[in-house]
Amino acid sequence: xxxxxxxxxxxxxxxxxxxxxxxxxxxxxxxxxxxxxxxxxxxxxxxxxxxxxxxxxxxxxxxxxxxxxxxxxxxxxxxxxxxxxxxxxxxxxxxxxxxxxxxxxxxxxxxxxxxxxxxxxxxxxxxxxxxxxxxxxxxxxxxxxxxxxxxxxxxxxxxxxxxxxxxxxxxxxxxxxxxxxxxxxxxxxxxxxxxxxxxx
Numbered sequence: 001x002x003x004x005x006x007x008x009x010x011x012x013x014x015x016x017x018x019x020x021x022x023x024x025x026x027x028x029x030x031x032x033x034x035x036x037x038x039x040x041x042x043x044x045x046x047x048x049x050x051x052x053x054x055x056x057x058x059x060x061x062x063x064x065x066x067x068x069x070x071x072x073x074x075x076x077x078x079x080x081x082x083x084x085x086x087x088x089x090x091x092x093x094x095x096x097x098x099x100x101x102x103x104x105x106x107x108x109x110x111x112x113x114x115x116x117x118x119x120x121x122x123x124x125x126x127x128x129x130x131x132x133x134x135x136x137x138x139x140x141x142x143x144x145x146x147x148x149x150x151x152x153x154x155x156x157x158x159x160x161x162x163x164x165x166x167x168x169x170x171x172x173x174x175x176x177x178x179x180x181x182x183x184x185x186x187x188x189x190x191x192x193x194x195x196x197x198x199x200x
Contacts, residue, residue, distance in 0.1 A: 006037045011046050018050030019057075021105065023137050030141020031148065040142065047134035048127075051099070055109045055126055062113030070110060079104050083111040091117065095125040099133045 010029060017025040026047045033040040061069070070080055083104040086094045095117070098108035112122060 006032050010038050011042060014043060014046040015050040018047050018134075019054035021054075022047075022050065026134065026137040027141035027144065030138040030143075031145035032141075033138070034142045034145030034149075040138070044134050044138050047138060048130045051133055052127055052130040055130070056123065058109035059113045059119075059122055059126070062110035063119070066114050070107070070114070076107055080107050080111060083108050084115065087112055087115045087117070091115075092125060095122065096129045096132065099129060100136075 006029075010032060014022070014025055014029050026043070029038055029043040029047070030040075032038040033043050070076070073080075083094075083098075086098075086101075086104070087108075094108075095112060098104060098112075101108075104111075
């Protein structure tokens, strides 16, 4: 059953969940690729595309709404300030690595946009970063699948089912968290004055 579900909906799930965040689904897909359920190259391509598009979307929102939007999330002030310091001091390195930095992953595209990083520059670096991220987690899952086969033997599909449930739970929680945040965030007027416009 899990094999049928993954082979039918796996690539779509990767695209949707990596648009939001999605390390767990990429690891799971890497395991499925090792077992021959999914195609390894297609998994990587979907992960790159979903992650790239997601962060380009958040970057665009950051350019459009800027500071007023982030001020709606006072609980993230510490993470936002930290992200601003990182992008100010290590711009290129930060853009390439923020997906791997716990605590600033979600706010980074907004902060990068508000810091004045030009759109085309971010797009190029974001594509490189999304590719590195997808390769790291896909192959991490792939080699974990190899180890899982040695440890679990004929029970590896049961283990894969458990991991799939875990990945689904993480995805649902992520959606709930983002939806909850949007409900507590008032709609921002696009004409609201922003603190500086990013360079084109």
